[in-house]
């Protein structure tokens with residue numbers, strides 16, 4: 001969805017948003033139950049756990065040290081994400097945009113840590129959020145409230161929607 005600003009090659013080299021420190025586990029992507037059933041058949045070693053009406057990857061046992069900076073990789077990243085568009089979580093398909101619930105409504109926010117996007121003017125991402133991409137993103141989010149995370153400080157808001 002964001003191929004106009006981010007290439008597959010750039011992401012395959014980076015992988016930053018596919019690995020998680022313990023304190024970043026709130027960021028792991030959410031999946032619906034149908035997708036979890038499909039993925040459990042295709043990838044029996046991948047583990048999931050329930051979270052707030054949806055499911056997320058369970059990588060708790062992937063950490064090998066007590067170092068809070070240690071990163072654990074998503075089980076679906078093998079030299080890049082192996083999931084096709086039908087199975088890819090909403091969170092990942094719009095990253096580094098995010099839809100978060102904020103002030104009683106929804107907001108399209110920008111994740112500040114993507115090294116490629118942080119090198120681009122914020123206006124480029126604001127235009128995306130305000131245009132057709134943003135309309136699609138918010139349409140999906142409004143229909144799937146279980147896929148929406150709570151707003152976190154530090155994420156610039158690009159577009160707000162008053163109604164959930």
Ligand code: SF4
Nearest residue numbers: 011014015016017114
């Ligand atoms: S942090 Fe940005 S460049 Fe890196 S993998 Fe994620 S979206 Fe791609």
Ligand code: SF4
Nearest residue numbers: 018074076077081092
């Ligand atoms: S599902 Fe794919 S894109 Fe999302 S975190 Fe896992 S490997 Fe990365």
